[in-house]
Amino acid sequence: LSINPAIRSRAQIFEVKPLSEEDIRVAIRRAMEDAERGLGDYHAVLAADAENHLVYATNGDLRSALNGLELAIKSTAPDAEGVVRITLPIIEETVQRKALTADKDGDGHYDVISALQKSIRGSDADAALYYVARLIEAGDLQIIARRLRVIAYEDIGLANPAAVARAVTAIQAAEQLGFPEARIPIANAVIELALSPKSNSAYTAIDAALADVRRGGHGDVPDTMKDAHYKGAEKLGHGVEYVYPHAYPGDWIPQQYLPDKLQGTQYWQPKGNSKVEQAYADQYKKLRDAQQKGLH
Incomplete structure (x- = not known):
């Protein structure tokens, strides 16, 4: 689904997200207690493991949860005491998903x-x-x-x-x-x-970079790296001394990319657990060494 940009610019857009598991749980209990708009007249009792499965199996879709609950209650005969007892197998059948376990806490x-x-x-x-x-x-x-x-x-x-x-x-x-x-x-x-060989080096690298960002005080983008595609950028010195790597042999030339305060920071700690990652690690070290040598 796409919307014409002209229409979108004049509209207010809201993101609709799935309900949380706790939201679904609250709605299920309200439906079972409400005799006027819900299923309160049926005197139903929902087993704890059945409630958990109804919450988890519907993936944040309240309509599916309520439909499954209604079908379960209306298709189950009351016991001798007049109580409709909804068990896990009944909910599995009505939502068409089997539970992973019958563990009461989910x-x-x-x-x-x-x-x-x-x-x-x-x-x-x-x-x-x-x-x-x-x-x-x-x-x-x-x-x-x-x-x-x-x-x-x-x-x-x-x-x-x-x-x-x-x-x-x-x-x-x-x-x-x-x-x-x-x-x-x-x-x-x-x-x-x-x-497969394993490595979490990229995962830990981005978390290390995020930690620096969240700490703050990490410095501004160097002037050479700033956007120069607007009027007045040159007067501010933005992008003026930027060197285009593709204009040089090997499509590379040393220049400063990180803010001053983060110069020399190494977020990626390669493990070299495979030939592939070792090749990346070798290239990474080669470029870092050349970069530091070229900037000093």
């Missing part, structure tokens, strides 16, 4: 996701396949896709960029196919990521 949902990432990070392909199978059985394609993307860039990263790219392609294929076929590209991605 922690199992996150435990399995955590175990999947830790198994891939630890290079245990069998454990990773087991945990992703549990997520597949629960129908959590969206969660699987998001988590595998995170794992690919966080835990494999620069050690094997080709594996990262193949994993992203496999995840896209899984999303396009849907279950049950989605399990096949997911398995390919999980096995390759688990057996």
